[in-house]
Amino acid sequence: MPNSLSLLEIRDLHVGFRIFEGHLRVLTGVTLAVHEGERVGLVGETGCGKTTTVKSVLRVLPIPPARVTGGEILYRGRDILRMHRHALHVLRREELTAIFQDPLQSLNPVFTVGSQLRDIVRDSMRTPEGKSLSRREIEARCIQALEETGMPDPERIMSNYPIQLSGGMRQRVCIAEALSTTARLLLADEPTTNLDVTIQDQILRKLDRLVDQKGSSVLMITHSMGVVRDLTQRIYIMYAGSIVETGPTRQLLASPKHPYTQGLMASVPRLTGRGVSEGIPGRIPNYLAPPSGCRFHPRCPHRMPECSVEVPPMFDVGADQRAACYLYRRSPS
Amino acid sequence: MQDSTKANLLAAWRQRKRNLAHGWYKFSRNPLSVIGLVVLVLIVLVAIFAPYIAPYPGHAKAYTNFREASQAPSAQHFFGTDRIGRDIFSRILFGYRFSLLIGVVVLGLGVAPGVILGLIAGYRRGTWVEVVIMRVTDVFLAVPPLVLALAITAMLTPNLINQMMAIALVWWPWYSRLVFSLASSLRNEYFVKEAELTGASQAHILFREILPNCFAPIMTKMTLDMGLVILIESTLSFVGLGVQPPKPALGTMVAEGAKRLPAEWWSTIFPALAIVIVILAFNLIGDGLRDVFAVEDV
Amino acid sequence: MTEPILEARGLTKFFPTKRGTVRAVDAIDFQMAPGDTLGLVGESGSGKTTTAQCVVGIYAPTTGDILFHGQSIGATAAKRGKDLKREIRIVFQDPGSSLNPKRTIKQILATPLAVHRMASGREQLARIGALLERVELPPAEYLYKHPQSIGGGEKQMVAIARALATDPSFVVLDEPTSALDVSVQAKIINLLLGLQKEMGLTYLFITHDMSLMRNVASRVAIMYLGKLSEIANTADFFQTPLHPYTKMLLSSIPVVSDEEESLKPAKGISRGEIPSPVNIPPGCSFHSRCPSRLDVCDKIDPGTVEVAPGHVVRCHLYPSQREASA
Numbered sequence: 001m002p003n004s005l006s007l008l009e010i011r012d013l014h015v016g017f018r019i020f021e022g023h024l025r026v027l028t029g030v031t032l033a034v035h036e037g038e039r040v041g042l043v044g045e046t047g048c049g050k051t052t053t054v055k056s057v058l059r060v061l062p063i064p065p066a067r068v069t070g071g072e073i074l075y076r077g078r079d080i081l082r083m084h085r086h087a088l089h090v091l092r093r094e095e096l097t098a099i100f101q102d103p104l105q106s107l108n109p110v111f112t113v114g115s116q117l118r119d120i121v122r123d124s125m126r127t128p129e130g131k132s133l134s135r136r137e138i139e140a141r142c143i144q145a146l147e148e149t150g151m152p153d154p155e156r157i158m159s160n161y162p163i164q165l166s167g168g169m170r171q172r173v174c175i176a177e178a179l180s181t182t183a184r185l186l187l188a189d190e191p192t193t194n195l196d197v198t199i200q201d202q203i204l205r206k207l208d209r210l211v212d213q214k215g216s217s218v219l220m221i222t223h224s225m226g227v228v229r230d231l232t233q234r235i236y237i238m239y240a241g242s243i244v245e246t247g248p249t250r251q252l253l254a255s256p257k258h259p260y261t262q263g264l265m266a267s268v269p270r271l272t273g274r275g276v277s278e279g280i281p282g283r284i285p286n287y288l289a290p291p292s293g294c295r296f297h298p299r300c301p302h303r304m305p306e307c308s309v310e311v312p313p314m315f316d317v318g319a320d321q322r323a324a325c326y327l328y329r330r331s332p333s
Numbered sequence: 334m335q336d337s338t339k340a341n342l343l344a345a346w347r348q349r350k351r352n353l354a355h356g357w358y359k360f361s362r363n364p365l366s367v368i369g370l371v372v373l374v375l376i377v378l379v380a381i382f383a384p385y386i387a388p389y390p391g392h393a394k395a396y397t398n399f400r401e402a403s404q405a406p407s408a409q410h411f412f413g414t415d416r417i418g419r420d421i422f423s424r425i426l427f428g429y430r431f432s433l434l435i436g437v438v439v440l441g442l443g444v445a446p447g448v449i450l451g452l453i454a455g456y457r458r459g460t461w462v463e464v465v466i467m468r469v470t471d472v473f474l475a476v477p478p479l480v481l482a483l484a485i486t487a488m489l490t491p492n493l494i495n496q497m498m499a500i501a502l503v504w505w506p507w508y509s510r511l512v513f514s515l516a517s518s519l520r521n522e523y524f525v526k527e528a529e530l531t532g533a534s535q536a537h538i539l540f541r542e543i544l545p546n547c548f549a550p551i552m553t554k555m556t557l558d559m560g561l562v563i564l565i566e567s568t569l570s571f572v573g574l575g576v577q578p579p580k581p582a583l584g585t586m587v588a589e590g591a592k593r594l595p596a597e598w599w600s601t602i603f604p605a606l607a608i609v610i611v612i613l614a615f616n617l618i619g620d621g622l623r624d625v626f627a628v629e630d631v
Numbered sequence: 632m633t634e635p636i637l638e639a640r641g642l643t644k645f646f647p648t649k650r651g652t653v654r655a656v657d658a659i660d661f662q663m664a665p666g667d668t669l670g671l672v673g674e675s676g677s678g679k680t681t682t683a684q685c686v687v688g689i690y691a692p693t694t695g696d697i698l699f700h701g702q703s704i705g706a707t708a709a710k711r712g713k714d715l716k717r718e719i720r721i722v723f724q725d726p727g728s729s730l731n732p733k734r735t736i737k738q739i740l741a742t743p744l745a746v747h748r749m750a751s752g753r754e755q756l757a758r759i760g761a762l763l764e765r766v767e768l769p770p771a772e773y774l775y776k777h778p779q780s781i782g783g784g785e786k787q788m789v790a791i792a793r794a795l796a797t798d799p800s801f802v803v804l805d806e807p808t809s810a811l812d813v814s815v816q817a818k819i820i821n822l823l824l825g826l827q828k829e830m831g832l833t834y835l836f837i838t839h840d841m842s843l844m845r846n847v848a849s850r851v852a853i854m855y856l857g858k859l860s861e862i863a864n865t866a867d868f869f870q871t872p873l874h875p876y877t878k879m880l881l882s883s884i885p886v887v888s889d890e891e892e893s894l895k896p897a898k899g900i901s902r903g904e905i906p907s908p909v910n911i912p913p914g915c916s917f918h919s920r921c922p923s924r925l926d927v928c929d930k931i932d933p934g935t936v937e938v939a940p941g942h943v944v945r946c947h948l949y950p951s952q953r954e955a956s957a
Contacts, residue, residue: 045812045813045814045815046783046812152903152904166904166905167675168904169904196674196675196839196905197674197839197841197880197883197884197885198674198879198880198883198901198905199674199901199904199905200883200885201882201883201885201901202883202901202902223812223813224885225813225885225887226884226885226886226887227885229885229886229887230885250889253887253888254888254889263814264813264814265887266817267813267814267816267817268813268842268887269816269817269820269840269842269843269845269846269847270842270845270846270886270887270888270891271841271842271845271869271884271886271891271894271895272845272890272891272894273845273846273865273866273869274846275846276817276820276821276824276843276846276847277817277821278817278818278821279814279815279816279817279818279819279821280814280817280818283782284782
């Protein structure tokens with residue numbers, strides 16, 4: 001059961017980018033929270049700003065040209081954006097961990113899997129008495145971590161280099177690394193997008209079980225509705241730099257309220273074979289000159305005059321579900 | 334139809350203008366490169382208008398005046414005079430003409446064949462065509478450029494044209510190799526495969542599909558090479574195998590002045606500095622160009 | 632079926648490498664009727680992309696043949712006639728690399744027209760404009776743009792326009808929407824289906840997305856390590872999957888509703904890694920991962936059997952007459 005204490009809270013985050021043509025206003029007031037032990041999904045299409053959001057949490061945004069122009073990111077009450085270097089370093093080492101889309105970029109190609117995994121285990125694991133582990137204990141922990149991810153023949157894998165492994169195995173190594181730390185919050189950015197579907201299925205189910213065992217919280221970023229449905233309890237839908245809808249995962253997917261979410265769900269091809277919808281007309285906005293008010297309004301079938309005036313706040317649309325749309329104005333959040 | 338064609342051309346021109354403005358923006362973020370560009374522009378202007386700017390234009394030709402010989406820099410002669418009385422400053426301005434001319438001609442002569450051979454060899458990698466072209470290239474590359482240029486010029490009469498041909502002969506293999514490696518990786522791109530599947534001719538694939546993707550490295554290299562060509566020309570002139578006196582080649586001037594160091598330092602130092610400045614300008618511009626062509630991710 | 636427009640007979644493509652022979656495509660047979668959409672499904676190493684590349688002429692088959700309107704076309708594009716190059720076209724997966732970044736869209740679309748001498752000058756411009764309009768891209772805006780200034784979905788639409796420029800009858804679509812967002816994918820799929828009806832096209836549609844396949848293909852073929860393991864009409868394929876690999880694949884699809892969930896075979900049967908195509912296991916190449924493995928599976932390769940009309944499968948669970956009586 002998720003604790004109501006929030007582990008990660010992003011409040012009204014604004015991030016912009018300065019480029020040749022001008023100023024890109026990318027994130028405009030992103031607000032989301034991940035509670036203890038909770039699995040939260042952040043869903044959106046290319047260019048909506050979800051990777052920028054994750055990078056802001058880890059504070060790995062390329063600071064010029066990017067700029068945080070407002071908001072806070074609280075981890076257990078402390079603002080990550082205003083932390084000093086040392087505190088940030090400790091936070092990254094002990095509290096946060098991440099898995100990214102391309103394991104070839106996360107794994108160092110010139111070191112063996114074993115050497116990288118051992119480094120992490122050595123840094124983060126301690127005996128119950130607080131002393132560091134012996135070499136044999138570290139080795140055993142590494143093998144165990146790999147086994148838990150479903151890796152075949154872990155002893156041999158330890159002495160392999162990343163390019164000798166398949167995509168699925170590399171991602172399992174990344175998961176083993178991420179879960180071998182003391183981190184309480186796992187940020188997963190499209191961890192299985194490049195993998196074959198049968199491998200993806202195996203890896204996600206293992207990840208599910210491991211996260212459960214450890215009691216970690218997860219913020220999973222993806223554009224796949226199916227993946228997010230299987231793995232998360234609550235999701236946020238993001239469009240053009242802000243959150244447009246949020247709620248319990250299955251409930252929201254079964255009954256989306258925001259027109260963008262509805263368009264998205266209609267576009268997903270169904271196993272029932274009911275045909276493919278027309279998609280959503282228009283394109284994502286140009287961040288140099290975004291539409292006024294609700295950024296989705298030029299593409300929205302339910303557009304009303306007030307939509308181009310001011311950005312709609314979140315309104316209640318059902319049990320714990322909220323959407324930023326004037327269609328639901330009757331019940332303010 | 335007329336209106337829409339006009340509208341389309343207007344759109345094309347606007348797009349091109351935008352691309353250029355973007356390119357300039359990236360270039361101008363390097364203050365040194367901008368300085369290099371300014372200096373080069375000045376040098377080019379000076380070279381073009383040398384007959385009008387030089388205080389003593391006649392000194393660039395056969396001229397002797399032993400009364401004015403070996404004078405230190407002064408108000409009448411900014412850089413002093415050489416041992417037969419010619420104004421060094423004026424001769425440097427004319428000397429720049431030779432340097433720039435040689436740079437342009439050599440690169441013009443040497444780059445084109447190199448690029449074409451590189452394209453063919455790269456696209457036909459793995460066949461005998463590639464083997465022949467690249468081994469010939471390797472042979473030329475094996476000999477140090479200066480040595481080769483010296484050898485060729487020494488065999489022929491030392492004059493401007495032969496000097497240029499010699500350096501051009503030395504230069505083409507570098508481009509051949511550069512374009513070979515670019516072309517052999519580009520030929521696996523899907524847009525090349527698509528052109529092949531459509532049935533496009535070899536010429537189309539080489540010059541319309543592959544070559545446009547090679548422009549950036551070629552241009553950057555050409556800019557950096559200008560400096561090097563000028564240096565080699567100066568060296569050839571220095572050893573007497575280039576432009577013959579009384580023509581004012583910078584290298585020749587350095588050679589003549591070198592005999593009387595350190596007493597008449599001005600006759601060597603100023604021409605040498607002139608060489609350094611023009612090469613530096615090209616190098617700085619080349620660095621800036623590299624940034625312009627670098628792909629950004631935002 | 633009436634004369635098939637495309638037929639593969641024992642199509643085989645091997646690649647000799649330092650580490651052994653990669654058996655990319657191993658003796659596959661299939662037929663396509665005009666106007667069909669055959670969906671070719673598989674994971675990495677399945678050989679689906681290599682099959683498509685043989686059909687379109689990037690590779691010539693090692694053995695076996697491909698017949699187009701009954702004529703053998705098993706050769707690389709360079710050796711094929713111009714007519715064939717006009718009739719059979721391909722749309723590649725990654726729009727970023729299938730369009731030359733240094734050329735404008737006008738130049739890109741002019742190339743096939745120029746090569747096949749279909750139009751020049753003003754008429755060419757008019758035809759290019761018409762092509763762009765057909766894929767719903769306003770010509771005035773897009774003619775002089777470069778690929779990097781347009782989005783992935785639009786790039787793919789240009790690629791489709793380019794494929795259609797020569798008025799083909801057969802188009803190979805190699806994962807045309809895998810790199811795109813789902814809302815853009817929907818738009819493009821609709822476009823493709825509309826164009827198919829309008830122009831009477833036949834599609835060879837390659838993808839790994841089974842849910843997409845369900846809505847697009849009229850027949851589905853599934854490949855594993857170079858061999859065709861099952862082929863059937865779409866409805867039969869999804870309602871009564873026969874091959875254990877098909878069932879494994881179907882059970883792994885991430886779906887978005889309970890209704891779809893109930894359509895999937897038993898959940899959670901996927902296991903094992905995909906072997907490398909250089910080291911294919913003996914007997915049935917799937918035996919190392921198969922939950923229904925029999926004794927014979929690691930010794931003998933199964934033959935193909937037509938279990939129901941139009942529904943062919945390669946698996947010892949469905950032995951052919953010969954095997955059953957052996």
